[in-house]
Amino acid sequence: xxxxxxxxxxxxxxxxxxxxxxxxxxxxxxxxxxxxxxxxxxxxxxxxxxxxxxxxxxxxxxxxxxxxxxxxxxxxxxxxxxxxxxxxxxxxxxxxxxxxxxxxxxxxxxxxxxxxxxxxxxxxxxxxxxxxxxxxxxxxxxxxxxxxxxxxxxxxxxxxxxxxxxxxxxxxxxxxxxxxxxxxxxxxxxxxxxxxxxxxxxxxxxxxxxxxxxxxxxxxxxxxxxxxxxxxxxxxxxxxxxxxxxxxxxxxxxxxxxxxxxxxxxxxxxxxxxxxxxxxxxxxxxxxxxxxxxxxxxxxxxxxxxxxxxxxxxxxxxxxxxxxxxxxxxxxxxxxxxxxxxxxxxxxxxxxxxxxxxxxxxxxxxxxxxxxxxx
Numbered sequence: 156x157x158x159x160x161x162x163x164x165x166x167x168x169x170x171x172x173x174x175x176x177x178x179x180x181x182x183x184x185x186x187x188x189x190x191x192x193x194x195x196x197x198x199x200x201x202x203x204x205x206x207x208x209x210x211x212x213x214x215x216x217x218x219x220x221x222x223x224x225x226x227x228x229x230x231x232x233x234x235x236x237x238x239x240x241x242x243x244x245x246x247x248x249x250x251x252x253x254x255x256x257x258x259x260x261x262x263x264x265x266x267x268x269x270x271x272x273x274x275x276x277x278x279x280x281x282x283x284x285x286x287x288x289x290x291x292x293x294x295x296x297x298x299x300x301x302x303x304x305x306x307x308x309x310x311x312x313x314x315x316x317x318x319x320x321x322x323x324x325x326x327x328x329x330x331x332x333x334x335x336x337x338x339x340x341x342x343x344x345x346x347x348x349x350x351x352x353x354x355x356x357x358x359x360x361x362x363x364x365x366x367x368x369x370x371x372x373x374x375x376x377x378x379x380x381x382x383x384x385x386x387x388x389x390x391x392x393x394x395x396x397x398x399x400x401x402x403x404x405x406x407x408x409x410x411x412x413x414x415x416x417x418x419x420x421x422x423x424x425x426x427x428x429x430x431x432x433x434x435x436x437x438x439x440x441x442x443x444x445x446x447x448x449x450x451x452x453x454x455x456x457x458x459x460x461x462x463x464x465x466x467x468x469x470x471x472x473x474x475x476x477x478x479x480x481x482x483x484x485x486x487x488x489x490x491x492x493x494x495x496x497x498x499x500x501x502x503x504x505x506x507x508x509x510x511x512x513x514x515x516x517x518x519x520x521x522x523x524x525x526x527x528x529x530x
Contacts, residue, residue, distance in 0.1 A: 158206055159216040165199045166219050169226040172500055175472045178424045182472050185502040189230045190511025193267060196227045230500040234261045234512030237498065241516065248494035249527045260519040266510050275330040277323075282339070282362035289342045292359050293319045294370065295326045299333035304376035304402075304529040305363060308338040309356060311383030311407075311504075313426070314435040315344050322382070324509045325518065332522055334529075335372055337363055341388065345434040349391075349450040356392045364399070376529040380405040380521070383474060383503065384435075387411070390452035390482075393461040403462040403528035405521055408474050408503055411482040413451040414440065416475065425472045456485040463493040464524040466517050468501025496520045 172189050176182035188195055203220040238260035246252050275295045283290035297303035306329055310321040319338040326336040341355035367374045377400045381389030386409020393404035410416050417440045421428040436446040448454055467479035483495040498513050505513035
């Protein structure tokens with residue numbers, strides 16, 4: 156009976172690899188189910204084997220355990236399917252066919268081992284002449300000599316929290332690949348509202364240009380990369396005006412249409428998304444509609460928009476997958492160079508683990524995209 160109960164719990168947990176998480180804490184568990192799948196697979200396998208060893212297993216528990224294993228393995232199977240199509244799909248989108256230095260988009264071996272890179276030591280710099288924490292950035296120097304492109308990373312946190320220390324693994328990976336990385340802090344809501352964070356990003360880029368000779372930055376090759384709320388900031392900063400040297404923008408599961416987003420809020424058991432938008436934009440949509448329109452990257456996604464990489468998981472319960480569908484369509488309609496990496500099993504924040512199925516595929520796509528636009 157205990158074994159059946161444990162297998163039933165494992166089965167219910169495994170469903171997070173298929174369905175959107177219904178609560179905040181289950182959303183965090185969903186990241187583990189999909190991106191640390193081997194942990195849950197091992198637990199379920201041990202429960203199955205225990206029944207055979209003791210010779211006291213029941214058919215129902217065994218069948219349910221086998222079903223659970225298949226569900227837990229599904230992100231890995233689907234990652235291999237996406238990986239088999241990804242290089243050619245990005246070739247078409249980016250207009251290139253050079254795979255001489257490509258890594259494999261997804262590998263089970265990589266999932267179970269560590270990346271060989273050593274950590275890159277970052278240094279904290281003040282991009283504004285004050286002592287506010289929001290006026291700093293963390294600079295990861297490229298591990299290749301000479302003038303190198305710079306990826307400017309903008310953290311998430313619903314515009315009210317988070318900082319430049321968030322998810323440093325990709326920063327380290329890109330620095331090892333030969334790109335400078337500047338992870339930027341910005342002023343947070345509700346004290347500061349849009350477009351203040353966008354202005355902070357511009358100020359940080361101005362600072363990087365001023366120190367370009369010292370930091371060995373190629374000022375003709377910047378790329379913006381944002382996650383969640385940071386993706387909205389990155390997209391808006393890239394689209395709303397011409398930025399010197401900016402070559403592209405990477406959008407990790409960002410809200411692209413603030414007007415639509417307010418009309419279709421997230422599950423309140425996961426996040427009060429309307430309250431989040433009101434804090435950032437200064438009120439409800441009915442009271443400040445112009446703020447919602449002017450903060451929506453999709454409104455500025457015309458034929459002059461920057462080349463864009465969109466990455467989003469279909470099981471995202473915080474920022475609706477529909478945001479990326481809408482942005483993808485707008486960019487396609489306007490003939491903008493872009494690629495949309497859709498991950499059917501992934502949830503919000505899936506890239507927490509670079510070695511997971513979503514983490515490997517997104518890292519591959521980011522490296523390909525950055526290399527292409529900064530040639």
